[in-house]
Amino acid sequence: MTTQTEKTPEIAASPSKPLISGVWMRRITALAPVWTLLALGIFFALTSQTFLRPVNLNNILSQISTLAIFATGMTFVLLTGEIDLSIAAVAALTGMISAYLFANLKVQEPIPLLVALGTGTLMGFLSGIASTRFRIPTFMSTLAMSLIAGGLTTYLSKGRTISQLPEVSVFLGSGRIGGSNGFRVLVIVAAVSLLVGYLVLKYTRFGRYVYMTGASKPAARLAGINTNVILTAVLTISGFFAGLAGVVSTGRLGSALPAAIPSFLIDTIGAVVLGGTSLNGGRGGMVQTLIGLLIYGTLRNGLDNIPSIDPLLKDVITGIVLFVALVINVLLAGRAPRDKTG
Amino acid sequence: MNAAPILQLQAISKRFGTIQALDQVDFDLYEGEIHALVGENGAGKSTLMRILSGVYTEYEGEFLLDGKPVHLHSPHDALDLGIGMIHQELSVMPELSVAENLFLGRQLTTRWGTVDWKKMHNTAEQELERLGFSHLDVRQPLGNYSLGTQQVVEVLRTIISGARVIIMDEPTSALSPAEVERLIRLIDKLRESKRSIIYISHFLEEVMRVADRVTVLRDGQKVATLNAPETNVNNLISLILGREVNATLPPAISTSNGHTLMEVNHLTADVFKDISFTINQGEVLGIYGAIGAGHFDLARALFGMYRFDTGTITVDGHRFKPNHSARYAIRHGLAFATESRRKSLLMEEAIYRNVTLPHLNRIGSLTPTQSQELKVAAPAIHMVNVQPPDPLNPVGKLSGGNQQKVAIARWLTFPPKVLVMSEPTRGMDVGAKSEVLSLLRNFRNQGYGVLVVSSEPETILTVSDRVIVMSHGHIVAHMENKDLNKDVLMRLL
Numbered sequence: 115m116t117t118q119t120e121k122t123p124e125i126a127a128s129p130s131k132p133l134i135s136g137v138w139m140r141r142i143t144a145l146a147p148v149w150t151l152l153a154l155g156i157f158f159a160l161t162s163q164t165f166l167r168p169v170n171l172n173n174i175l176s177q178i179s180t181l182a183i184f185a186t187g188m189t190f191v192l193l194t195g196e197i198d199l200s201i202a203a204v205a206a207l208t209g210m211i212s213a214y215l216f217a218n219l220k221v222q223e224p225i226p227l228l229v230a231l232g233t234g235t236l237m238g239f240l241s242g243i244a245s246t247r248f249r250i251p252t253f254m255s256t257l258a259m260s261l262i263a264g265g266l267t268t269y270l271s272k273g274r275t276i277s278q279l280p281e282v283s284v285f286l287g288s289g290r291i292g293g294s295n296g297f298r299v300l301v302i303v304a305a306v307s308l309l310v311g312y313l314v315l316k317y318t319r320f321g322r323y324v325y326m327t328g329a330s331k332p333a334a335r336l337a338g339i340n341t342n343v344i345l346t347a348v349l350t351i352s353g354f355f356a357g358l359a360g361v362v363s364t365g366r367l368g369s370a371l372p373a374a375i376p377s378f379l380i381d382t383i384g385a386v387v388l389g390g391t392s393l394n395g396g397r398g399g400m401v402q403t404l405i406g407l408l409i410y411g412t413l414r415n416g417l418d419n420i421p422s423i424d425p426l427l428k429d430v431i432t433g434i435v436l437f438v439a440l441v442i443n444v445l446l447a448g449r450a451p452r453d454k455t456g
Numbered sequence: 457m458n459a460a461p462i463l464q465l466q467a468i469s470k471r472f473g474t475i476q477a478l479d480q481v482d483f484d485l486y487e488g489e490i491h492a493l494v495g496e497n498g499a500g501k502s503t504l505m506r507i508l509s510g511v512y513t514e515y516e517g518e519f520l521l522d523g524k525p526v527h528l529h530s531p532h533d534a535l536d537l538g539i540g541m542i543h544q545e546l547s548v549m550p551e552l553s554v555a556e557n558l559f560l561g562r563q564l565t566t567r568w569g570t571v572d573w574k575k576m577h578n579t580a581e582q583e584l585e586r587l588g589f590s591h592l593d594v595r596q597p598l599g600n601y602s603l604g605t606q607q608v609v610e611v612l613r614t615i616i617s618g619a620r621v622i623i624m625d626e627p628t629s630a631l632s633p634a635e636v637e638r639l640i641r642l643i644d645k646l647r648e649s650k651r652s653i654i655y656i657s658h659f660l661e662e663v664m665r666v667a668d669r670v671t672v673l674r675d676g677q678k679v680a681t682l683n684a685p686e687t688n689v690n691n692l693i694s695l696i697l698g699r700e701v702n703a704t705l706p707p708a709i710s711t712s713n714g715h716t717l718m719e720v721n722h723l724t725a726d727v728f729k730d731i732s733f734t735i736n737q738g739e740v741l742g743i744y745g746a747i748g749a750g751h752f753d754l755a756r757a758l759f760g761m762y763r764f765d766t767g768t769i770t771v772d773g774h775r776f777k778p779n780h781s782a783r784y785a786i787r788h789g790l791a792f793a794t795e796s797r798r799k800s801l802l803m804e805e806a807i808y809r810n811v812t813l814p815h816l817n818r819i820g821s822l823t824p825t826q827s828q829e830l831k832v833a834a835p836a837i838h839m840v841n842v843q844p845p846d847p848l849n850p851v852g853k854l855s856g857g858n859q860q861k862v863a864i865a866r867w868l869t870f871p872p873k874v875l876v877m878s879e880p881t882r883g884m885d886v887g888a889k890s891e892v893l894s895l896l897r898n899f900r901n902q903g904y905g906v907l908v909v910s911s912e913p914e915t916i917l918t919v920s921d922r923v924i925v926m927s928h929g930h931i932v933a934h935m936e937n938k939d940l941n942k943d944v945l946m947r948l949l
């Protein structure tokens with residue numbers, strides 16, 4: 115028969131009592147990302163003397179903060195079973211726009227920031243409309259949007275980096291509260307983003323609609339949910355957070371670059387999925403995303419702290435670990451559903 | 457039948473968490489025997505068969521095949537030992553050809569390891585001819601054939617793969633009467649060729665026709681195993697339910713006051729043409745048609761889930777805008793439960809969340825809480841008598857019939873003006889069937905309108921005040937439900 119998969123673990127097939135009951139097995143595997151995080155943490159703590167120092171832990175936090183802002187939006191999108199490939203390009207554009215308005219056109223604050231956020235939001239909205247109205251898969255519509263945003267960035271910047279940035283961007287990206295050793299504003303922005311995302315997904319009607327749309331579009335429609343509105347909304351949200359991340363990252367880098375940083379896209383999707391949010395939609399959430407971000411941050415930072423590793427090989431190692439972790443997570447946490455027709 | 461049984465299950469027990477799905481069940485099967493398995497929704501029929509076919513590997517009890525104990529580790533094991541299961545939901549591939557479906561997973565290959573199309577087509581044709589289905593073109597995509605034929609192909613596939621024991625879980629619940637006949641003829645042929653069949657169905661008349669023996673399960677326990685000639689439908693019903701019931705509703709006394717609640721005019725799409733009817737307050741209108749008559753798509757169109765070209769829909773004086781959405785329909789007093797609960801329910805979500813999903817905007821501001829939702833959902837869940845009744849259970853863990861009850865409960869929380877239900881009783885046991893039909897009846901008595909769309913003549917005849925018969929997308933008859941019977945309806949198709 116082809117419809118049914120065997121769900122019970124191998125050990126259960128013998129007539130004797132299974133070692134671990136099904137319920138416990140499920141509880142353990144649902145937490146697979148947490149085990150991954152712990153394992154990585156312990157590994158790096160043992161192999162590197164610098165890893166566990168407070169300064170370094172703080173570093174991890176600020177390294178994943180920009181990513182966290184992107185990931186907040188991406189979580190919404192992935193939960194509906196769609197994808198947004200335009201975030202890195204949109205972020206580059208919004209960062210450039212705010213810098214360009216401020217430096218070249220001398221527009222006063224906070225208008226550059228607002229225009230940047232508005233642009234990101236609008237681009238997400240347009241991808242959403244393209245996908246729902248004209249039924250272009252989000253994979254394609256956001257890819258096209260990515261080209262458009264990239265083109266606009268090049269056009270605006272004429273290929274030049276702008277390093278005269280609005281105060282707000284600098285404050286958000288590299289400001290600290292309470293003196294030069296104080297808490298990073300960027301971390302707070304990231305935490306607030308994740309928290310708002312968490313509350314919206316967990317407690318609001320809209321959040322429920324997002325999950326239901328991802329779990330089954332036909333079922334959601336039959337319950338009167340306008341899934342097109344939901345899809346457009348999540349892409350718009352993703353656009354907004356990409357815009358915010360763009361402005362913040364210029365502040366962090368101290369300049370607006372004329373091209374997107376492609377690793378933003380890969381890292382964001384990697385972190386969200388590592389946390390356990392399903393690419394097929396319907397399963398996951400902000401808590402998972404937070405854990406995924408921490409795994410990612412630990413991994414990247416941990417590799418920096420092992421001096422014997424060739425820095426040029428870091429991406430290869432990160433990629434392999436990402437791959438292995440994903441396979442493990444998919445094997446354990448995201449067990450194939452019994453019914454494959456659904 | 458004096459030889460030893462080919463298959464014996466002894467004292468089989470199976471728990472799901474706190475639910476004892478099976479409790480010390482004995483079951484056996486002889487060569488060339490059709491053994492029917494009947495029981496209420498949730499009685500444990502599918503669970504028992506999943507153990508038999510290697511899907512569930514954890515259970516207590518003995519499983520003997522040809523007198524020797526076995527323990528299956530997977531459905532594949534089962535098939536190797538000659539046990540094939542046809543599940544409640546079909547598992548054929550509509551895009552693949554008939555021949556490919558017949559050999560799914562075990563294609564014939566040439567000496568070089570490539571697929572041997574010629575041999576596959578020839579073998580498929582021979583097998584089909586032998587079993588009386590020579591009219592099928594093995595090169596056509598299976599999707600071109602009706603659901604009934606697809607079902608038959610799935611049965612044939614199991615046979616061709618060498619199964620001696622074939623388990624059919626509610627094979628006829630989605631078939632038209634003609635297709636049921638064809639399946640029964642096939643089963644008779646299989647009996648002659650010494651195959652054994654376990655047949656699960658809620659249609660007791662059908663069971664009496666095909667079965668040699670009948671086993672009744674109730675609450676996970678075996679109640680009785682009877683020789684078919686020594687029992688009858690009424691006897692089975694009382695064994696299934698453990699009490700006497702009147703499976704039919706009392707004849708309807710008209711409650712309609714002549715006020716038109718819904719009016720459909722000249723509705724036309726690709727699969728239905730020029731459909732007009734009205735539903736009055738306090739009235740149940742039944743639309744009967746064979747599978748493929750276009751009546752299910754018509755129901756979807758009313759709810760904004762199927763695009764129609766021309767025509768109008770008016771509910772309680774409000775004329776729907778063209779190509780309205782489901783959301784719009786709900787807002788204007790129209791509710792709909794589709795014939796496929798798999799599509800309408802979220803299997804991993806809790807029962808109560810499935811019930812409240814269309815009504816969240818009415819339940820709690822922007823952020824409905826669990827207790828607010830439970831307050832709304834619990835009475836409805838109680839009213840349809842979902843078993844087990846815990847509203848926090850995920851829907852996917854309910855038996856088929858109980859899932860259907862959840863789909864109905866959804867529309868009892870905030871009653872619409874008109875309730876459209878496609879196949880309201882599909883997959884339900886006799887008791888639940890009459891429960892659901894009386895729910896619809898109550899709904900009507902309270903002055904709402906009900907539209908029942910079905911391919912089961914009994915359902916239509918039991919519950920409707922008026923009946924429309926559809927055939928090939930057209931209305932072919934429209935009459936009061938007086939002196940109608942199954943024969944009259946089926947002759948109109």
Ligand SMILES: Nc1ncnc2c1ncn2[C@@H]1O[C@H](COP(=O)(O)OP(=O)(O)OP(=O)(O)O)[C@@H](O)[C@H]1O
Nearest residue numbers: 472477497498499500501502503853854855856857
């Ligand atoms: N995977 C599961 N997890 C938990 N409980 C389950 C699961 N599958 C079935 N059950 C429970 O076991 C009992 C028996 O279910 P089963 O599907 O065997 O019923 P059934 O006789 O086939 O009913 P129906 O006629 O409605 O299909 C029910 O109470 C059901 O809720």
Ligand SMILES: [Mg+2]
Nearest residue numbers: 501502855856
């Ligand atoms: Mg069943």
